[in-house]
Amino acid sequence: MIERTATIASSVGLHARPASIFAEAAGELGIEVTIARATDPVDEAVDADSMLALMSLGVEHGELVVLRTEDDTAAEALETLARILETDHDA
Amino acid sequence: MQNFVGVGVSRGRVIGPVRHMPAALAEPPPGEKLASSKAPETAAAALKEAAAAVKAQLLARAGRVEGTGREVLEATALMATDPMLIKAAVKLINAGTSAERAIWEAGESGAAMLMGLGGYMAERAHDVQDVKSRIVAQLRGVPAPEIPDADAPFILVAEDLAPADTATLDPNKVVALVTAGGGPQSHTAIIARALGLPAVVAADGVGALDDGALVFVDGATGVVSTEPDDAERAAVAVWQEQASLLSVFDGDGRLADGTVMPLLANVGGAADAQEAAAANAQGVGLLRTEFCFLGNDTEPSHADQVAAYKGVFDAFPGQKVVVRTLDAGADKPLPFLTDTSEANPALGVRGYRTDTSTPGVLARQLAAIADAAAQSDAAVWVMAPMISTAAEASDFAALCTEAGLRIPGVMVEVPSAALTSRHLFDHVEFASLGTNDLTQYAMAADRQLGALAALNDPWQPAVLALIQATVAGAASQARHSSAQALEDTAPKPVGVCGESAADPVLAVVLAGLGVTSLSMTPRALPAVSAVLRTVTLPQARALALRAVDAPSAAEARELVRAGLPALAELGL
Numbered sequence: 001m002i003e004r005t006a007t008i009a010s011s012v013g014l015h016a017r018p019a020s021i022f023a024e025a026a027g028e029l030g031i032e033v034t035i036a037r038a039t040d041p042v043d044e045a046v047d048a049d050s051m052l053a054l055m056s057l058g059v060e061h062g063e064l065v066v067l068r069t070e071d072d073t074a075a076e077a078l079e080t081l082a083r084i085l086e087t088d089h090d091a
Numbered sequence: 092m093q094n095f096v097g098v099g100v101s102r103g104r105v106i107g108p109v110r111h112m113p114a115a116l117a118e119p120p121p122g123e124k125l126a127s128s129k130a131p132e133t134a135a136a137a138l139k140e141a142a143a144a145v146k147a148q149l150l151a152r153a154g155r156v157e158g159t160g161r162e163v164l165e166a167t168a169l170m171a172t173d174p175m176l177i178k179a180a181v182k183l184i185n186a187g188t189s190a191e192r193a194i195w196e197a198g199e200s201g202a203a204m205l206m207g208l209g210g211y212m213a214e215r216a217h218d219v220q221d222v223k224s225r226i227v228a229q230l231r232g233v234p235a236p237e238i239p240d241a242d243a244p245f246i247l248v249a250e251d252l253a254p255a256d257t258a259t260l261d262p263n264k265v266v267a268l269v270t271a272g273g274g275p276q277s278h279t280a281i282i283a284r285a286l287g288l289p290a291v292v293a294a295d296g297v298g299a300l301d302d303g304a305l306v307f308v309d310g311a312t313g314v315v316s317t318e319p320d321d322a323e324r325a326a327v328a329v330w331q332e333q334a335s336l337l338s339v340f341d342g343d344g345r346l347a348d349g350t351v352m353p354l355l356a357n358v359g360g361a362a363d364a365q366e367a368a369a370a371n372a373q374g375v376g377l378l379r380t381e382f383c384f385l386g387n388d389t390e391p392s393h394a395d396q397v398a399a400y401k402g403v404f405d406a407f408p409g410q411k412v413v414v415r416t417l418d419a420g421a422d423k424p425l426p427f428l429t430d431t432s433e434a435n436p437a438l439g440v441r442g443y444r445t446d447t448s449t450p451g452v453l454a455r456q457l458a459a460i461a462d463a464a465a466q467s468d469a470a471v472w473v474m475a476p477m478i479s480t481a482a483e484a485s486d487f488a489a490l491c492t493e494a495g496l497r498i499p500g501v502m503v504e505v506p507s508a509a510l511t512s513r514h515l516f517d518h519v520e521f522a523s524l525g526t527n528d529l530t531q532y533a534m535a536a537d538r539q540l541g542a543l544a545a546l547n548d549p550w551q552p553a554v555l556a557l558i559q560a561t562v563a564g565a566a567s568q569a570r571h572s573s574a575q576a577l578e579d580t581a582p583k584p585v586g587v588c589g590e591s592a593a594d595p596v597l598a599v600v601l602a603g604l605g606v607t608s609l610s611m612t613p614r615a616l617p618a619v620s621a622v623l624r625t626v627t628l629p630q631a632r633a634l635a636l637r638a639v640d641a642p643s644a645a646e647a648r649e650l651v652r653a654g655l656p657a658l659a660e661l662g663l
Binding site: 023024027049050053056 | 174
């Protein structure tokens with residue numbers, strides 16, 4: 001399993017447009033990626049490609065999250081997703 | 092022929108084909124089981140297929156709209172195949188629930204979860220409910236509970252319409268709304284008025300109309316009838332003509348008897364002027380020149396001024412452009428011209444009066460206007476703001492002559508100018524009534540004070556009497572100079588360039604009082620023109636006299652409105 005930590009850059013948090021951009025990108029990867037708050041246990045992680053799940057997580061601007069995948073060859077994919085989180089899509 | 096009578100809630104007459112709003116989707120009964128003949132894998136596959144189809148439909152819809160609507164639809168489309176939603180539904184299917192009931196329950200819990208989060212999330216709960224219903228409709232093979240998507244414009248018939256139903260309503264597609272239920276304050280009525288769509292509510296029985304049947308709808312009388320006859324077709328044609336009158340001005344201001352009443356625009360720069368020309372204004376009745384000066388610490392150069400004025404003149408080749416010279420002071424202070432320490436700036440050194448405290452600025456502005464006029468094809472007239480006496484009018488006219496400007500005029504904003512206009516016209520060629528300031532000075536009510544709004548009403552009979560006096564002064568001056576010259580002289584023109592000219596009802600009164608042109612925000616041109624064309628000059632005169640004689644502004648307005656039955660017909 002590999003992990004990547006990212007800070008939410010969008011001013012509205014991981015809702016609305018930023019969430020849909022992220023979910024869509026995660027869905028296109030073809031690998032299973034989960035997302036959770038850095039402070040939450042691993043079993044509370046949710047599917048990164050579910051808009052509904054992302055919204056239920058309710059992560060706000062400036063919060064730290066962890067992306068995880070069981071696919072050890074997917075470091076690059078995690079990096080791509082982390083970059084999306086670290087971009088302010090409301091700017 | 093079938094005839095239905097409901098309550099007309101939004102005016103307009105139209106003929107078009109009926110399209111029914113699909114009935115609200117019935118909830119799959121709780122506990123609905125998967126048919127024993129169906130394998131859970133098959134049902135799950137069918138569900139995924141239906142979800143993908145709904146996603147594709149929503150994306151196709153999103154492709155046809157722009158802006159925020161598009162983003163909302165795209166986000167909703169994504170929700171249709173949301174892994175969390177589908178996983179939850181598949182879990183229920185595997186436990187023996189029908190696909191319809193499974194997605195329904197998964198959607199309900201997803202929406203409930205979002206509602207619980209509140210704020211923005213709660214608003215998105217509707218999207219989940221929406222995709223859930225669409226997927227169930229897709230699984231059942233029935234139309235989704237939404238406004239039908241048709242190529243040709245149609246009349247939408249429904250039991251009643253909720254805000255969610257009308258959010259995607261395209262006024263280019265839907266030409267009228269008819270509901271079996273609802274009332275005059277229903278959402279249907281409100282949305283119809285906002286969109287300017289004819290609408291009839293509480294028309295019992297319309298649910299039985301055939302889909303695609305041609306019907307006549309009258310949003311004033313509440314009549315809905317099938318097989319429209321010639322009289323109904325004619326009524327629709329009359330309405331269309333009136334409606335187009337209210338949306339576009341044809342550039343020909345006149346009364347019902349042909350009396351000419353040029354309708355011009357108030358502008359504050361070249362961009363405004365181009366917009367006004369596109370709205371078919373017959374010229375500019377008020378060019379505010381402050382745009383050239385405001386925000387400047389120093390006087391703009393001759394070249395800058397010439398370029399700025401020419402930009403406006405070029406939008407109206409061969410037409411009249413009335414330039415108001417710098418009107419600084421009071422609510423428009425300028426550091427190099429006005430004294431902000433005045434205790435009472437509305438009654439201070441403002442408008443034309445700044446020429447006495449800071450001579451030269453006005454003469455240089457007039458020179459720039461003259462140069463710009465010489466370089467363009469517009470007929471340029473010039474007027475000074477805040478003229479109070481005949482002596483000031485005479486001085487201003489002399490400055491204009493010096494600059495080579497042939498048609499000097501005055502703004503009539505001060506009651507003394509209105510009452511002595513006969514003498515002012517000895518020196519200038521026209522007057523333009525600035526009714527905003529004229530009202531504030533006649534009523535001694537600061538126009539910036541909300542508490543005095545009732546006094547600051549151009550319908551105040553005192554203000555109307557001052558307008559009447561200004562016109563009478565022009566006639567009296569014409570008679571006097573005719574007697575001297577032993578030939579007939581026409582009275583000099585008196586225009587109006589205040590907000591009052593933009594009120595279509597007051598425009599009738601102004602025409603009746605003898606005003607010869609009206610200048611307003613271009614947006615107001617179609618309505619003012621439409622109302623003026625419903626009255627003859629004698630009718631306008633009679634209404635104007637009633638307004639001047641009224642004991643109060645409210646009564647003046649009521650008396651005139653009562654004399655203009657066309658207002659109701661035009662929906663004004």
